[in-house]
Amino acid sequence: MFGYVRPVRGELKCKDFDLYRATYCGLCRAMRRRCGLLAPLLLNYDFTFLALLLAPEEGSFTPCLGRCHANPLLRQPMCQDSQALDLAAEESVILAWWKLRDSVADEGFFKGLPARLLSLLLRGAYRRAAESRPEFDRAVREQLERLSGLERDKCPSLDRPADAFAQLLQAAAPATGEAGRDRPVRLLLYHLGRWIYLLDARDDLERDKASGAYNPLVYRYGPEGDDEALALTLDQSLALMRSAYAMLEPGCRGPVLENVLYLGLPLVQRAVFEGSWDRIKKQKIWRTDR
Amino acid sequence: MKDPYSVLGVSQDASDEEVKKAYRELARKYHPDNYQNNPLADLAEEKMKEINEAYDQITKQRKAGGGYQGYQQPSGGYQQAYQGGYQSYSSAGSNPTYIRVRNLINGGDIQTAERLLSEVSQRDGEWYFLTGSIAYRKGWLDEAAQNYARAVQMEPNNMEYRQAYAMSQQGGRAYQPYGFAGGGIDACDCCTTMLCLNMCCGGGRC
Numbered sequence: 444m445f446g447y448v449r450p451v452r453g454e455l456k457c458k459d460f461d462l463y464r465a466t467y468c469g470l471c472r473a474m475r476r477r478c479g480l481l482a483p484l485l486l487n488y489d490f491t492f493l494a495l496l497l498a499p500e501e502g503s504f505t506p507c508l509g510r511c512h513a514n515p516l517l518r519q520p521m522c523q524d525s526q527a528l529d530l531a532a533e534e535s536v537i538l539a540w541w542k543l544r545d546s547v548a549d550e551g552f553f554k555g556l557p558a559r560l561l562s563l564l565l566r567g568a569y570r571r572a573a574e575s576r577p578e579f580d581r582a583v584r585e586q587l588e589r590l591s592g593l594e595r596d597k598c599p600s601l602d603r604p605a606d607a608f609a610q611l612l613q614a615a616a617p618a619t620g621e622a623g624r625d626r627p628v629r630l631l632l633y634h635l636g637r638w639i640y641l642l643d644a645r646d647d648l649e650r651d652k653a654s655g656a657y658n659p660l661v662y663r664y665g666p667e668g669d670d671e672a673l674a675l676t677l678d679q680s681l682a683l684m685r686s687a688y689a690m691l692e693p694g695c696r697g698p699v700l701e702n703v704l705y706l707g708l709p710l711v712q713r714a715v716f717e718g719s720w721d722r723i724k725k726q727k728i729w730r731t732d733r
Numbered sequence: 734m735k736d737p738y739s740v741l742g743v744s745q746d747a748s749d750e751e752v753k754k755a756y757r758e759l760a761r762k763y764h765p766d767n768y769q770n771n772p773l774a775d776l777a778e779e780k781m782k783e784i785n786e787a788y789d790q791i792t793k794q795r796k797a798g799g800g801y802q803g804y805q806q807p808s809g810g811y812q813q814a815y816q817g818g819y820q821s822y823s824s825a826g827s828n829p830t831y832i833r834v835r836n837l838i839n840g841g842d843i844q845t846a847e848r849l850l851s852e853v854s855q856r857d858g859e860w861y862f863l864t865g866s867i868a869y870r871k872g873w874l875d876e877a878a879q880n881y882a883r884a885v886q887m888e889p890n891n892m893e894y895r896q897a898y899a900m901s902q903q904g905g906r907a908y909q910p911y912g913f914a915g916g917g918i919d920a921c922d923c924c925t926t927m928l929c930l931n932m933c934c935g936g937g938r939c
Contacts, residue, residue, distance in 0.1 A: 602873035609872060623776060630772060633872050663875070675904060679874045682905025683771070689762050689908045690776055701910060
């Protein structure tokens with residue numbers, strides 16, 4: 444997806460890194476199992492965070508060994524199958540699919556060709572995911588429609604288009620009926636969605652200026668944007684995410700989640716502002732030269 | 734009633750010092766300053782009550798057991814602080830609609846508050862202030878700040894509006910766990926830190 448939501452590796456303890464990695468691998472496996480062989484193409488860090496956040500509280504975690512999808516000769520420790528992984532897997536496919544459809548609709552025939560091909564390949568995966576999560580499917584479609592409406596109207600507000608994406612992400616956590624948990628999770632996801640949308644807008648600012656595409660920052664702050672004002676409102680969303688997180692009892696997943704919320708997100712934010720994000724985002728969190 | 738030790742996250746045989754430390758840390762976490770105007774303020778207040786009760790219970794038990802000397806009550810400050818400290822819409826204006834809107838916001842019924850406010854034709858400072866408050870509760874932080882600014886512009890002497898505006902110009906408050914507080918990673922160079930992502934943390938496949 445976007446890849447903004449990731450931990451800072453150097454600040455993770457080894458056991459927490461192992462947990463993160465096992466969740467990532469477990470998510471890949473859940474995608475393959477639930478949505479077919481091509482679905483792991485859409486594996487991403489953002490939904491790994493979601494899987495970590497929505498997993499029930501546990502004191503410790505016991506991985507199992509599973510075959511790596513990318514390299515079947517390798518057996519990797521993975522998180523055991525769980526509802527949280529299945530949910531993150533399917534929702535990740537649904538969101539990626541609708542984003543693809545969006546870019547097919549936005550681009551002309553030739554420029555939209557890669558997205559068209561990819562969406563053709565992933566149609567089966569999407570169908571399986573949407574069948575299993577109809578509410579999330581509907582929420583994504585509705586909010587993305589709302590978003591493109593606001594973009595067409597060149598909405599001069601930051602909060603309104605961000606609200607559409609924030610509500611989309613908020614819908615990723617189905618209610619468990621436990622208010623003490625549901626409310627903080629929903630608030631956290633709302634502001635995570637808001638933060639992602641606005642940061643993505645900042646990341647696209649130069650490109651959109653060149654192409655003349657809609658960018659909320661241009662309509663709110665003028666053509667040059669206003670990094671100081673944007674950073675302020677992003678920091679406020681970060682603070683609200685953390686205050687919501689403090690209400691949860693994440694068990695053994697706490698250190699990874701805290702790493703993302705307190706270190707990863709601010710670092711990514713700064714990298715986007717400084718313009719070094721394009722270079723950094725391609726880096727893998729793990730070594731690729733195994 | 735929950736076991737007071739599990740509320741504070743310490744074992745039964747923790748020393749008095751450990752209990753106090755755990756209590757202080759939790760009180761810092763749920764402190765009303767971190768939840769001012771926050772949609773979760775009521776939950777934080779509940780948590781604060783829970784840990785205060787747990788701490789009081791433990792200290793009482795230990796005092797009765799006789800094994801505890803030199804007991805002090807460090808909770809006083811926090812207990813005072815959270816009395817009403819989470820709610821920020823206590824003072825009321827003169828317009829009856831505004832009073833209702835304030836009550837609705839306090840009760841968490843943001844939609845009705847918004848509808849009611851949109852029916853008011855007069856756009857004075859309080860109208861902008863309440864519009865800002867509603868925006869804030871919805872998570873529309875930028876529009877909240879804009880509306881607070883309008884409110885202050887129209888009534889520069891109103892302390893309530895000025896306070897809200899000042900808060901909207903700060904980065905927001907939340908609990909920082911130890912190890913993440915202050916400096917830390919911010920002090921490092923951003924790029925080098927991210928490049929460190931590729932360093933192996935030792936051995937095996939990790």
